Amino acid sequence: MRDPVRLDGPGRGGPDLPEVMARVADGDQDAFTTVYDAVSGPVFGLVLKVLRDPAQSEEVAQEVLVEVWRTAARYRPELGSVTTWVMTMAHRRAVDRVRSEQAAAERERRTARRSHTPAYDQVSEEVTVRLESEQVRRCLRTLTELQRQAVTLAYYRGYTYREVAAALSAPLGTVKTRLRDGLIRLRDCMGVSA
Amino acid sequence: MSDEHLHAPTGAYALDALPDDERAAFERHLRDCPACAQEVRELTATAARLGLAAAGAPPAGMRERVLAGIGTVRQLPPEVPADPAIPGAPQVRAARRLPRLALAACLAAAAAFGGIAVWQHQVADRAEERADRSVAEAAELARVLAAPDARTASGELKDGARATVVVSRSRNQAVFVASGLPELPSGKTYQLWFADGGTMRPAGLVGADGALLMRGEVGAATGMGVTVEPAGGSDRPTSPPLAVMALPA
Numbered sequence: 001m002r003d004p005v006r007l008d009g010p011g012r013g014g015p016d017l018p019e020v021m022a023r024v025a026d027g028d029q030d031a032f033t034t035v036y037d038a039v040s041g042p043v044f045g046l047v048l049k050v051l052r053d054p055a056q057s058e059e060v061a062q063e064v065l066v067e068v069w070r071t072a073a074r075y076r077p078e079l080g081s082v083t084t085w086v087m088t089m090a091h092r093r094a095v096d097r098v099r100s101e102q103a104a105a106e107r108e109r110r111t112a113r114r115s116h117t118p119a120y121d122q123v124s125e126e127v128t129v130r131l132e133s134e135q136v137r138r139c140l141r142t143l144t145e146l147q148r149q150a151v152t153l154a155y156y157r158g159y160t161y162r163e164v165a166a167a168l169s170a171p172l173g174t175v176k177t178r179l180r181d182g183l184i185r186l187r188d189c190m191g192v193s194a
Numbered sequence: 195m196s197d198e199h200l201h202a203p204t205g206a207y208a209l210d211a212l213p214d215d216e217r218a219a220f221e222r223h224l225r226d227c228p229a230c231a232q233e234v235r236e237l238t239a240t241a242a243r244l245g246l247a248a249a250g251a252p253p254a255g256m257r258e259r260v261l262a263g264i265g266t267v268r269q270l271p272p273e274v275p276a277d278p279a280i281p282g283a284p285q286v287r288a289a290r291r292l293p294r295l296a297l298a299a300c301l302a303a304a305a306a307f308g309g310i311a312v313w314q315h316q317v318a319d320r321a322e323e324r325a326d327r328s329v330a331e332a333a334e335l336a337r338v339l340a341a342p343d344a345r346t347a348s349g350e351l352k353d354g355a356r357a358t359v360v361v362s363r364s365r366n367q368a369v370f371v372a373s374g375l376p377e378l379p380s381g382k383t384y385q386l387w388f389a390d391g392g393t394m395r396p397a398g399l400v401g402a403d404g405a406l407l408m409r410g411e412v413g414a415a416t417g418m419g420v421t422v423e424p425a426g427g428s429d430r431p432t433s434p435p436l437a438v439m440a441l442p443a
Binding site: 025027029032033036037040041042043044045046048049054058061062065066069070071072073074079080081083084087088090091092095100103104133136137151154155156158159160161162164173176177178179180181182183184186187190192193 | 202203204205206208209210211212213235236237238239240241242243244245246247248249250251252253256257259260261263264265267268269270271272334407409410411
């Protein structure tokens with residue numbers, strides 16, 4: 001069952017799951033099992049990448065998956081694939097967890113940020129190398145250095161663009177723009193449509 | 195504001211990299227900008243691909259726990275009538291009359307629904323916007339409301355607006371629930387404060403009615419206040435408080 005990436009929509013060699021989701025919305029628990037098997041690996045992996053802590057990541061991943069069940073009727077196929085819907089929820093929840101903890105420990109965070117600054121390039125590098133998808137790795141390599149670091153720090157670390165700007169010592173407006181043109185370049189490289 | 199400025203946040207938005215206030219502002223803009231909405235859909239799908247690339251094996255037992263868990267979770271219906279005037283009010287009444295757990299469940303449900311609307315922004319309305327501030331925060335918030343030592347204080351703001359604060363000293367956290375808050379002109383926001391002796395500590399921004407986990411720890415705070423501040427908030431209050439409430443001990 002470990003091949004979840006294939007489930008993501010057109011051009012990736014497999015159908016998406018909208019009709020299964022319709023059954024989930026009707027309360028079909030077997031249909032939910034199908035969705036679970038398709039998305040649980042990506043959901044857990046992404047949450048873990050952002051949060052780092054396995055126990056906390058499991059908690060958040062479980063919340064996301066139960067949320068998929070609970071809100072299945074709110075999924076709107078015309079707005080995107082099931083996997084996009086689920087991964088968007090997963091990322092948002094992981095990021096929310098990061099930020100609520102940051103808010104509670106603002107001072108420590110500032111200290112940590114200072115002491116970790118030299119390692120950012122390395123971190124971004126490491127994130128890229130460890131990704132399982134060859135296509136995503138290849139496309140990330142087509143970005144400029146600043147685009148790649150900005151996108152990976154924002155997405156895989158859950159940084160706000162302001163935090164990204166601080167980490168990379170770049171102006172806020174520049175970072176906002178790089179996040180956009182970096183993603184646009186990735187979109188084109190991966191042939192994503194919506 | 196130039197087009198460039200308005201459209202620029204699509205990437206940061208798709209990556210969840212906008213702070214809450216900017217996120218809410220951009221979601222308002224999205225409703226009137228179909229081109230931005232299309233770009234957001236595409237960039238959100240692109241970001242999701244970055245997520246898929248991070249796939250990993252979930253821990254043993256998670257599948258069983260989730261599959262067992264859904265058996266006890268009621269599914270939400272497809273449509274929710276959005277009436278921006280209503281959502282805050284019942285919550286405040288609930289704070290006074292219902293058991294805390296019931297309130298926690300309502301709020302968590304409201305916030306969870308809002309979370310789904312985050313990227314399906316075409317359906318975004320004010321109610322969802324404030325609810326979607328954070329889904330995880332809702333869980334945190336629910337824990338505060340359900341805490342055995344949760345205590346409630348309510349007060350009037352002005353123009354009929356009401357505020358309720360729920361404090362859990364054991365969790366060292368507080369939840370602020372507002373209803374009937376008058377809409378502020380653009381460039382202004384409501385800001386919450388913890389009052390520690392004579393000083394006011396920033397405790398988060400409030401855009402509209404709803405429940406919010408107050409930022410930071412309750413600590414030694416004996417009171418809380420609400421002021422109107424420039425968008426983005428201030429380090430210390432720059433206007434007289436609309437309300438000051440004593441926090442329950």
